Every structure is written in C-alpha cells, then in structure tokens.
Amino acid sequence: MGIFMAPSKTDFLRRLQKSGLLELDDALAAAVVALSAEQADAAGLAKELVQRKQLTRFQAAAIYQNKTRHLMLGNYVLLNRIGEGGMGQVFRARHQRMGRIVALKLIPAEKMRSETARQRFQRESRAAAKLDHPNIVRAFDAGIEQDISFLVMEFVEGQDLETLLRHQGRLSPEQAVNYITQAAQGLKYAHAQGVIHRDIKPANMLVTQDGALKILDMGLARFEKTDGDSHLTQAGEIMGTIDYIAPEQIDNRVDSRVDMYSLGCTLFRLVTGSVPYQEESVMKKLLAHRDAAAPLISQYRDDVPRQLVKICERMMAKRPDERFQTMEQLIVALETIRSDESEVVELGETLPADDLQSFLHNMTVEIAVDSKQTSNNIAVESLRDSHTASSQTLNRVRQAKAENWWYYLLGVVCVVLLVLMVLGVLMFVNGTSPKPGAEEKAEAGLGTPDK
CATH class of the missing domain: 1.10.510.10 (Transferase(Phosphotransferase) domain 1)
Known part of the structure; x- marks a missing residue:
C-alpha cells in the first residue's frame, strides 16, 4: 500500500471543482469562497465544510483522497455509503433536480462481466419493480452509468x-x-x-x-x-x-x-x-x-x-x-x-463521529470495493403506510382478545344463572313437600325471636 500524501488547499479546491458538486450547489460554492481564505490547509477547509453541512463526511474524504469520479452517478449525487448488498454496495444519494433522498445499490463492472451476472441484475430489477407494498422496500429506477449498474430504492433511517x-x-x-x-x-x-x-x-x-x-x-x-x-x-x-x-x-x-x-x-x-x-x-x-x-x-x-x-x-x-x-x-x-x-x-442513537482529521485520511471511499461495514440505514421513505399495516394487525389481535373476554364473561353469567335455577328448584321442592318434623327442627334451631 502506497504512502498517502495529504493534499494542499489548492489541490483540495481543484478536486472539489472537478467533482461537479460546486455547479449543483450555490450554497456550497459560496461557503468555499468564504472559507478558503480563512483556512490554512485542506483538512481545516474540509472540516469546516462538513461542520456547516455543505459536504458530507464521505464526500469530504473522497475529495481529500482524490477519489471523486463516482461522487455523481447519472442524476444522483452520492452522499455516504450505508452498507453492502448481495452484489454491491448501497449508498444514500440525492436526486440532482428533485432533491429526493434515495438509496442506490451499485454493482461495479467487474461483477457484471458474465452473462449470468447481467441476467441476475435484470432479474432483480424486474422483481423489485413489480413490488409496491408497505412492508417491502420499493424500487424506483435502474440504469448503467460509468460502467456501474445501479438500482434506485426508497430510503429510510432505520x-x-x-x-x-x-x-x-x-x-x-x-x-x-x-x-x-x-x-x-x-x-x-x-x-x-x-x-x-x-x-x-x-x-x-x-x-x-x-x-x-x-x-x-x-x-x-x-x-x-x-x-x-x-x-x-x-x-x-x-x-x-x-x-x-x-x-x-x-x-x-x-x-x-x-x-x-x-x-x-x-x-x-x-x-x-x-x-x-x-x-x-x-x-x-x-x-x-x-x-x-x-x-x-x-x-x-x-x-x-x-x-x-x-x-x-x-x-x-x-x-x-x-x-x-x-x-x-x-x-x-x-x-x-x-x-x-x-x-x-x-x-440506539448514532455513535459520535471520529476525529475528522483521521477520518479524512482513513475513510474507505472506493466504490464497489469489498467492505465489512454493517448496514445501518437502507431504503425506505414513507413510514405511515407501514405503521398503519402493523397497527391494523395489532388491532385485530386486540379485537380477538376482547371478543374472547366477552365469551368468557358470558360463560360465567350462564353458569351463575344455571346454579340459581337449580337452587330455586330445590327450594321449591323443599317448600312444597316438607319432611315430617322439619318445621319443628327449624324452629328449635332458630331459638326464641326477640320481642
């Protein structure tokens, strides 16, 4: 592995210009103009742009390491990597014109050279396009840019x-x-x-x-x-x-x-x-x-x-x-x-960020390079329909439980009524057909009433 050389501030600005991000974001361009005179080096400039949310940490590291080729892919601006899929990496991205935040699954050219791999990607795209359900991640688009095949999906924090x-x-x-x-x-x-x-x-x-x-x-x-x-x-x-x-x-x-x-x-x-x-x-x-x-x-x-x-x-x-x-x-x-x-x-809450200086040097920003990073955020944009589906299911469970409770109560009432009926019959029988000497025994047991 070669020795990494930190870029000068001029190199950083040149790479930022080359990335195409300045042309898309007037606020970023204005921030660069204002901060370039204040910051002495590239690391300080990158740190300030990240803190002002003009660049993501991923974008700053990519520019710092001169790996800006794939920061823009078709109509999408890559914001940060969020995990690995079965055939490629998944990135959080933003549509250039609509501003919509999506998840991009990227499959590099080296994984698409065989006919089997290409057909598998086509199959995945067709399968995803057919599905529109609250409990399934939706797919919006698919395409190929810069020899990279990609699938566009909805995004959620989750x-x-x-x-x-x-x-x-x-x-x-x-x-x-x-x-x-x-x-x-x-x-x-x-x-x-x-x-x-x-x-x-x-x-x-x-x-x-x-x-x-x-x-x-x-x-x-x-x-x-x-x-x-x-x-x-x-x-x-x-x-x-x-x-x-x-x-x-x-x-x-x-x-x-x-x-x-x-x-x-x-x-x-x-x-x-x-x-x-x-x-x-x-x-x-x-x-x-x-x-x-x-x-x-x-x-x-x-x-x-x-x-x-x-x-x-x-x-x-x-x-x-x-x-x-x-x-x-x-x-x-x-x-x-x-x-x-x-x-x-x-x-759980997101863990605090590492020191940005170390981050700029060490963060892996290569696209389609194997990574052991675990996915923390993948794809979903609308939550209300999903939550409604879950609530409806739980309501049915609660309703079934409530109905079972009423059945139980009704059963108890029936048993009580049956017991009362039996007692009534017995009392009636005893009242109409008293045994000889029963009244005398009862009176003897009661004693003399109070006057």
Whole structure:
C-alpha cells in the first residue's frame, strides 16, 4: 500500500471543482469562497465544510483522497455509503433536480462481466419493480452509468434486525410476533406477484424508528414458475444464507415455501438470540437443515407461549408440505396469539463521529470495493403506510382478545344463572313437600325471636 500524501488547499479546491458538486450547489460554492481564505490547509477547509453541512463526511474524504469520479452517478449525487448488498454496495444519494433522498445499490463492472451476472441484475430489477407494498422496500429506477449498474430504492433511517439483535439481544415474544407478522404480510404480497425472495434473514429486514418493518435486498429473488431461470444458478451453487436456508433450496428446488422456512429460522433467531443450527462448518450446517430435527424455542427459554413454539416448529418443518402453505395461513396463526400491547423497539442513537482529521485520511471511499461495514440505514421513505399495516394487525389481535373476554364473561353469567335455577328448584321442592318434623327442627334451631 502506497504512502498517502495529504493534499494542499489548492489541490483540495481543484478536486472539489472537478467533482461537479460546486455547479449543483450555490450554497456550497459560496461557503468555499468564504472559507478558503480563512483556512490554512485542506483538512481545516474540509472540516469546516462538513461542520456547516455543505459536504458530507464521505464526500469530504473522497475529495481529500482524490477519489471523486463516482461522487455523481447519472442524476444522483452520492452522499455516504450505508452498507453492502448481495452484489454491491448501497449508498444514500440525492436526486440532482428533485432533491429526493434515495438509496442506490451499485454493482461495479467487474461483477457484471458474465452473462449470468447481467441476467441476475435484470432479474432483480424486474422483481423489485413489480413490488409496491408497505412492508417491502420499493424500487424506483435502474440504469448503467460509468460502467456501474445501479438500482434506485426508497430510503429510510432505520436498523436491520441483525444489528438490532447484536445491540439488544433476543427480542420479547411480542416483538418477534409483530415483526414476523409484518414480514409475512410483505411476503404474502410478493408471492401473489410470483416473486420469491430466497434470502429471508434478520439482516434483510429493516425496522424504522416507528417500528415498521420493510423487507429489503431482492438480490436473490426469482420469479416463480419462470422458464429458463434455472441456468442462473450454476452447478453446485447455493442461493441463500446458510443459517436460514431451506432443505430443498440446497438442491435448487424452490417455491414460495422456502421463504416460509427461512422466516421460521428468523423467528427462532429473534426469540432465542441464536441460529437454529450451530455446527462449525458450512457443510455440517447444510446437512443439519436437511436431516436434523428442528430445535424448539422452548429449549432456549420458558416464557414463550406454547402456541408460538408450535408455529415456529411448523414453519421449520423439513418437508415443504408440512409447513404453512401460504403466508396468509401463518398470519392467521400468529394473530391468535394473545398480546397485551405492542412493543416497539427503541433504536440506539448514532455513535459520535471520529476525529475528522483521521477520518479524512482513513475513510474507505472506493466504490464497489469489498467492505465489512454493517448496514445501518437502507431504503425506505414513507413510514405511515407501514405503521398503519402493523397497527391494523395489532388491532385485530386486540379485537380477538376482547371478543374472547366477552365469551368468557358470558360463560360465567350462564353458569351463575344455571346454579340459581337449580337452587330455586330445590327450594321449591323443599317448600312444597316438607319432611315430617322439619318445621319443628327449624324452629328449635332458630331459638326464641326477640320481642
């Protein structure tokens, strides 16, 4: 690795001009003019522009490191990198003219050289374009610029469930049921459109600050019963994530029920904090998914409703025909579980920024270079519809509980009335047919009344 040379202030200004950002933002241009005379070096100028929110930290680092080529991509200005997808990186971006904030999934040219990769990207774009549901991340556009293929998605501040589990630990049964129900609603819609996700897992479920869940990353999605699609999976290649993969998916025998199995593994993970099978090697995990009995949630904790344990067990059945056959069946089963009140996870605050000087030198700003950065914000713009869908589901649960309470009360009233009727009959019989000497015994027992 070569030695990094800090740029001079003149170099920084030249790179900023080259990036094209000045032409798009008059406020940025004015700030540069005002600050360039005040700041002695490039680092100071970059720091001040970031503090005034004229540049993002990512943009400042890209200019500082002379990596400005992809700060603008087509109609979009890249603001910061927010994570990795199945085939590329995901960036928060802004439309140049409309000002709309979106998420851009970028796939570099080196990953698109094969015909299989190009067809997979086209498949992902088609699948995403078909889906418009509150519990699924929407796609707006797709294209190719500067040898980079990109997919434009809606954006939201949120946290994926994998990150949430890492920070918080396992969830309460109520939280897990809430999130799995929302995911099932989204998958129900996708399956109705003939789209199978094939990679359901906590990392592909984004939770907003309001508790709405969105399924993201259709990178492995496929159309159900589409001829000519099987060649996109090479011999020996397995599509999916090992800890959540359905047994039949190992042999590339895929229908909508693979999503049911993966969602069951996800439910298990949310409630227990552990993946179902913890074997050390990939092969042993695959064999466990295929052959080993599914572990029970009750083996990990004893405060989970027995019905939820059975639901998870059925979702993770080895044979597809032994699982819930549709997401609607699963939703109905989940809604029968009593829940006193919705529990919404409070998401953690963003950690404080590192020192900007170190950031400018060390931040990775290459586009399409492998990164281990975890996604904290992926795609969603409108939250109200998602939250409404969740509220409607919870209201149905509460309504079912209220109806059950009335049935219970009615039963108690009926029992009381029956007892009173029996007592009345007995009293009537005793009153009309007294036994000999009964009155004398009663009077003797009562004693002499007070005068």
